[in-house]
Amino acid sequence: MTTTILYPGKDGAGVIRRTVLPGGLRVVTETMPTVRSVAVGMWVGIGSRDEAPEHMGATHFLEHLLFKGTSTRDAMEISASIEGIGGEINAFTAKEYTCYYARVLDEDLPLAIDVLADVVTSSLITPEDVESERGVILEEIAMHDDDPSDVVHEQFSAELYGDTPIGRPILGNEESINALSRDRIHEYYQRYYLPPLTVVSVAGNVNHERVVELVAAAYERAGALAQLAPPAPPRLDGPGVEQRSGIRVVDRPTEQANLVLGTTGVSRGDDRRFALGVLNAALGGGMSSRLFQEIREKRGLAYSAYSYTSQYADTGQFGIYVGCLPSKIDDVLKICRDELSRIVAEGITAEEITRGKGQMRGGLVLGLEDTGSRMSRIGKSELVYEELMSVDEVLARIEAVTPEDVSAVAQDILTRPLTLAVIGPYADKDFSGAIA
Secondary structure (H helix, E strand, C coil), X not given: CEEEEEECCECCECXXXXXXXXXXXXXXXXXXXXXXXXXXXXXXXXXXXXXXXXXXCHHHHHHHHCCCEECCCEHHHHHHHHHCCCCEEEEEEXXXXXXXXXXXXXXXXXXXXXXXXXXXXXXXXXHHHHHHHHHHHHHHHHHHHCCHHHHHHHHHHHHHHCCCHHHCCCCCCHHHHHHCCHHHHHHHHHHHCCHHHEEXXXXXXXXXXXXXXXXXXXXXXXXXXXXXCCCCCCCCCCCCCCCCCEEEEEECCCCCEEEEEEEECCCCCCCCHHHHHHHHHHHHCCCCCHHHHXXXXXXXXXXXXXXXXXXXXXXXXXXXXEXXXXXXXXXXXXXXXXXXXXXXXXXXXXXXXXXXXXXXXXXXXHCCCCHHHHHHHHHHHHHHCCCCCXXXXXXXXXXXXXXXXXXXXXXXXXXXXXXXXXXXCCCCCCCHHHCC
């Protein structure tokens, strides 16, 4: 068992420590002595992009099933044990990882760790639970499909990445969920839910040594640390993504059209992500951004208009979302294309760079004001990055962005082939000019 200090903290607070247990399980903590709460996350380095076609939807299916019961607790006992002390317990599935988490009072940390470890290591996954939860997931997919603003992002990813694991929906679809058997899901669980692929992150009023002791005891009770193994390396790359351009239109009689226009972005480890963040803030990152001002404030063409970036191990996305009246979509798309062309030709102003940096700095710091966000930062960093950058280091990287950096990343990203996804009453409309 080895323990290292990843960040020394300041004035006794913010110390981040990392311990690797003999089974390859990593425990990372951040001390926040001025709070009375603790957030615990168990991060498994497996996401929907790791699924073979026959396992499509299995990662998210498991997220549901692990709360259905273990050999020591049934579903009611799992939820009631945490809710009965005023805490919360939940989980989420992403493209490249899954997280099970709880937030409780600091005095209830032992219970939170014991329950989460029990859920992650010892789920029964009974045939009865698989069938009952299958119906729940199909309802979730139906609910998701009823929201065009959700579906358009999913359709954009599908068109951008094609029929690849990263382009497929995290939830799976009706056909794939109905095809998943109990044995197939259980095999997936046994293959990937292993200590070397797991990170336990804890933030709050905690003592690192005590956390390690509690985690080790919980995993040893489950027999999960019996085999010596090193931790899995962080996910730093992938199979790569083919550069694509395409249009996907979902014809629906909606009162509002929803569109996403964009292209591939930078990967999670690309140093240009800071410059792209500043560019994104200027283009569509808030009410003062170009898109919001042009589309909503000056012309009243839409209620919601923004741009966004997202990063994965080997690729990323850069997109613009707008929801507008169906009759206004041509005007909206022209504004989007004009603004992209103007940035490529002229860059962004010094004022926009200053404002973009301020927006990124404020968003980072204000987003780390609670134990849950701190837990997520250190857990995700341990799982998918080579090193944990301190908040001060990230702020310095943002401040170091120059106009030349922003111009260079704009010249690369904004000149790539474009992809467009649209949902609205457009059975016969030709959108080819929007991405030409």
